[in-house]
Amino acid sequence: MSVTPDQSKKVGVGVSPSPSPFLTPRPERRRRTLEWNPNRQDKDKEVNVQVLLRCRPLSDDEQRLNVQKVISCNEHKREVTVLQSLNNKQVDRVFTFDRVFGPKSQQKSIYDQAISPIVNEVLDGFNCTVFAYGQTGTGKTYTMEGGMRNKSGNLPAEAGVIPRAVRHIFETLEAQNADYSVKVTFLEIYNEEITDLLAPDDNPRTAEDRQRKSISLMEDGKGCVIVRGLEEEAVYNVNEIYTVLERGSAKRRTADTLLNKRSSRSHSVFSITVHIKEATVGDEELIKCGKINLVDLAGSENISRSGAREGRAREAGEINKSLLTLGRVINALVEHSTHIPYRDSKLTRLLRDSLGGKTKTCIIATISPTAQCMEETLSTLDYACRAKNIKNKPEANQKMSKAVLLRDLYSEIERMKEEVRAAREKNGVYIPRERFVQEEAEKKARIEKIEQLENDLNLTEKQAESFRELYLSEQEQKLDLQSELKACKISLETSNKALLDLQEKYQVAITTLKEKELIISKMLFSENLLIGRAKELRTDLQNASEEMNSLYEKLGKAAQVLDSKIKKITETYSSGVSALKELANMLKTKASSDLEQINAKVLSQTVAVEKFLVTAVMEANEVIQDIQYSLDEQKQLLAFSTRQQEEVLQRSLISTQVISKATGNFFDDLHDRACQVMRSLEESQIQRVHQLVNFEKMFKEEAAKEEKQAMEKIAVILATLTSKKASIVSKASTNIQDTSKQDNTRLQKEMFVIQQVATDAGKELSEYFGKVESNFMTDTFSAAESHAIMENCLQECSERVGNSRKQWEKAQLAINTLNQNSVAKIEATVKENISANHSAHEEFVSTSSHVDADFNAIASDTLSCVNASLMLDHEKTKEIDSMATLCLDQLKSVQDKHGEGVSTIRNEAEKRLVKDYLVDKHSGGTKKRVIAVPTVESIEEMRSSIEVTEDCISDNKSKRSQMESKTPGPRTPFADVN
Numbered sequence: 001m002s003v004t005p006d007q008s009k010k011v012g013v014g015v016s017p018s019p020s021p022f023l024t025p026r027p028e029r030r031r032r033t034l035e036w037n038p039n040r041q042d043k044d045k046e047v048n049v050q051v052l053l054r055c056r057p058l059s060d061d062e063q064r065l066n067v068q069k070v071i072s073c074n075e076h077k078r079e080v081t082v083l084q085s086l087n088n089k090q091v092d093r094v095f096t097f098d099r100v101f102g103p104k105s106q107q108k109s110i111y112d113q114a115i116s117p118i119v120n121e122v123l124d125g126f127n128c129t130v131f132a133y134g135q136t137g138t139g140k141t142y143t144m145e146g147g148m149r150n151k152s153g154n155l156p157a158e159a160g161v162i163p164r165a166v167r168h169i170f171e172t173l174e175a176q177n178a179d180y181s182v183k184v185t186f187l188e189i190y191n192e193e194i195t196d197l198l199a200p201d202d203n204p205r206t207a208e209d210r211q212r213k214s215i216s217l218m219e220d221g222k223g224c225v226i227v228r229g230l231e232e233e234a235v236y237n238v239n240e241i242y243t244v245l246e247r248g249s250a251k252r253r254t255a256d257t258l259l260n261k262r263s264s265r266s267h268s269v270f271s272i273t274v275h276i277k278e279a280t281v282g283d284e285e286l287i288k289c290g291k292i293n294l295v296d297l298a299g300s301e302n303i304s305r306s307g308a309r310e311g312r313a314r315e316a317g318e319i320n321k322s323l324l325t326l327g328r329v330i331n332a333l334v335e336h337s338t339h340i341p342y343r344d345s346k347l348t349r350l351l352r353d354s355l356g357g358k359t360k361t362c363i364i365a366t367i368s369p370t371a372q373c374m375e376e377t378l379s380t381l382d383y384a385c386r387a388k389n390i391k392n393k394p395e396a397n398q399k400m401s402k403a404v405l406l407r408d409l410y411s412e413i414e415r416m417k418e419e420v421r422a423a424r425e426k427n428g429v430y431i432p433r434e435r436f437v438q439e440e441a442e443k444k445a446r447i448e449k450i451e452q453l454e455n456d457l458n459l460t461e462k463q464a465e466s467f468r469e470l471y472l473s474e475q476e477q478k479l480d481l482q483s484e485l486k487a488c489k490i491s492l493e494t495s496n497k498a499l500l501d502l503q504e505k506y507q508v509a510i511t512t513l514k515e516k517e518l519i520i521s522k523m524l525f526s527e528n529l530l531i532g533r534a535k536e537l538r539t540d541l542q543n544a545s546e547e548m549n550s551l552y553e554k555l556g557k558a559a560q561v562l563d564s565k566i567k568k569i570t571e572t573y574s575s576g577v578s579a580l581k582e583l584a585n586m587l588k589t590k591a592s593s594d595l596e597q598i599n600a601k602v603l604s605q606t607v608a609v610e611k612f613l614v615t616a617v618m619e620a621n622e623v624i625q626d627i628q629y630s631l632d633e634q635k636q637l638l639a640f641s642t643r644q645q646e647e648v649l650q651r652s653l654i655s656t657q658v659i660s661k662a663t664g665n666f667f668d669d670l671h672d673r674a675c676q677v678m679r680s681l682e683e684s685q686i687q688r689v690h691q692l693v694n695f696e697k698m699f700k701e702e703a704a705k706e707e708k709q710a711m712e713k714i715a716v717i718l719a720t721l722t723s724k725k726a727s728i729v730s731k732a733s734t735n736i737q738d739t740s741k742q743d744n745t746r747l748q749k750e751m752f753v754i755q756q757v758a759t760d761a762g763k764e765l766s767e768y769f770g771k772v773e774s775n776f777m778t779d780t781f782s783a784a785e786s787h788a789i790m791e792n793c794l795q796e797c798s799e800r801v802g803n804s805r806k807q808w809e810k811a812q813l814a815i816n817t818l819n820q821n822s823v824a825k826i827e828a829t830v831k832e833n834i835s836a837n838h839s840a841h842e843e844f845v846s847t848s849s850h851v852d853a854d855f856n857a858i859a860s861d862t863l864s865c866v867n868a869s870l871m872l873d874h875e876k877t878k879e880i881d882s883m884a885t886l887c888l889d890q891l892k893s894v895q896d897k898h899g900e901g902v903s904t905i906r907n908e909a910e911k912r913l914v915k916d917y918l919v920d921k922h923s924g925g926t927k928k929r930v931i932a933v934p935t936v937e938s939i940e941e942m943r944s945s946i947e948v949t950e951d952c953i954s955d956n957k958s959k960r961s962q963m964e965s966k967t968p969g970p971r972t973p974f975a976d977v978n
């Protein structure tokens, strides 16, 4: 601290005083005495401000009230613990300091441990400062002053830092037997006014007088602060200092508050300056100078808690303000700020050199142990902790040569002598005219300057106020704009997200659409292929069907022909049989006498019939085999058709599988493309984020720039800028919103259309697949069903053919048995009738002429009938042959054989009939004509077997027509598409 008294004041001298010893030396002055400076190596050494912590004991009242203690001091560990509980949880806070003194610590131990070394530094030529800081009522004054002296003149136990330091200094100097001088100053800062507590007290009673006597701080232009008009008192022993101290302390403003009955309402600074003559170097005598400032700060206080009222409230406000400035200075020093706000209060201006300067500094932080003061205690502890980080560069004051000191002192004496002389001559205060004029001019100029400065100050204050208001409103606007910007950003982000989502969906939909189009085109292509294939198959099927139809037609015709042929045969048979019957009847009636011949003829005829039947059965078997062969062929044809259909269906299945595979590939592609789209969207998102960051940065820079301009151009430009900014932001926001809305609407429409298209396509596709599947299933099922029906039909046909064969065989047996029985009966009858014939022979001969005529007539009739019948048969055979040529080869051969068989029978019968007729004629009617004809019963049996065969054939026909109707037409799974 460079608290330097005004040099115009008179001071007592131990060693002759001069202005120089009281000024902090400047670098240029140091250069002159550099070679004498023993502390050169210490110059650049940084030393932290030393911070001690003292916790006072509980007062009597507090003990009586049993107040809770929340502070625990560990002097050994140098730690202070604040015991805190939060939500029933112990959350203690621990602070560490250079030294910690608990409630039981004594004044002496504090001094000996912490302050004594500092005083020694002072005696070594350093400037040092000790100041007490803490909440009101925590023992700052007690620590700094304590009890001064007792009646015996000794130091009492409660003596504080100041009396002990004073005693220490004198004792040390006396012990060294040194030439020295000790000067003290004592000032207080009350409501930002400095008062000299040692100034002669003309009228000390009123505050106004004291106000009048307030002294000001000035800078000497070299970085030192001068307290103009501060009384510097020389003291020669401890008691004098005590007297001075007591006098000054008595003047300090105190008040009764809730927390302290004698609360100091001002900051006090007690300074001791020591000049010591040192050992000589050659002829030169050196003087070293050290100074200690002992500062008792007013207590920081919570106004409501300390009970400060009315005038006291302003007092407390001022105290807190200067302490706040002290805190800001400490913070700025700790944070190495470029600007340290020393000038913001008188306290910090005075302590400038002690905080971050060349002075060694010690802070004693005082706290109360009670729970009710915990808030302030924590604040003090934080404050003190921060102060630990302040770094000073202590420098010993340079020693001065005695000659220089004397020269300065002599010139000062001369000046003072002149003043004394002038005063004597004028019987008043005299100063030389030149100096008076000069001082008056200076005074006038100073007053004018002060007025101007005051005006400037007022103006500046007003401006500052308006700027402050402007700044505040600007800040508010800025906050509003920031919040708007934030909201805008959020909405922009939301819109961007929505937009991105829509874009993503849009892209996905477009890709899906494209892929679907691709699938559809592929499907159309494959469908066309299938349709082509189906057409081919249809043509094949149609051909097959036509072939089958023609086959069926041929078979039908053949069957019809066979049918008609059989009918004709039957008719022929029946007509032949009836003719034969008539003939037999005629022969029976007309040739009863020729029974033996008839019997023989019957036997031979029976054999012939047997032969005929065997032949007929064989022929029937052959016909049946041919039918079986035809059926087998149909079976094969059907199996082939079924296989073809199965192959078609198989190919359809493979095509569907190919389509399914293509669809799978499409979905894979879709996935890949979606990934690509996602990546590109992420990139675009990053770009947007970058753009937003750049926009934000630009906006901030622009805002800062505009803010600066607004500060310079005051409200108008600011208003314009604000409106401009607002309009820009609102415009940008509106534009973004409009664009976003338009995009949203457009995208929503497109999305709707795409969704519809996608849904329709999906539906069509699924329907299409459903149809294909159902067609496939139906076709497969109906093909299998048809196959089964065909097989059943064919099986039934085979069975019926087998039955027919058995019936034919049965018929043959029956005819044989019948023939044998008939032959036996005829033989018996013939034997019986032989005798009767013999007796009737005579009668027969007589009537033979008549009978012969009748016989001839009948025979000719019969012959003509037979001829006609033969002719008919021949025609029919021809007809059958011509029709048989139209039928399949197997039927033709059957017909041929059948025709041949029939004609053979007819020829045989005709030949025999003619032969018998001729024999009979040549024998003169003696030989009886015997015509072997089948019996009525055997013919009926044959007819019935033929009917069974006919039934079987017609049944086969109906089955075939059923099969035709059930056989699936030439269809394709894509018939619907056609």
Ligand SMILES: Nc1ncnc2c1ncn2[C@@H]1O[C@H](COP(=O)(O)OP(=O)(O)OP(=O)(O)O)[C@@H](O)[C@H]1O
Binding pocket: 055, 056, 057, 059, 103, 134, 135, 136, 137, 138, 139, 140, 141, 142, 143, 260, 262, 263, 264, 265, 297, 298, 299, 300, 366
């Ligand atoms: N360590 C201590 N031992 C005994 N008493 C103490 C101690 N510290 C303070 N006291 C007593 O507490 C009271 C208040 O102390 P003091 O006036 O020194 O506080 P202060 O911090 O200077 O308060 P203010 O800031 O209001 O001036 C005094 O009565 C003082 O004697």
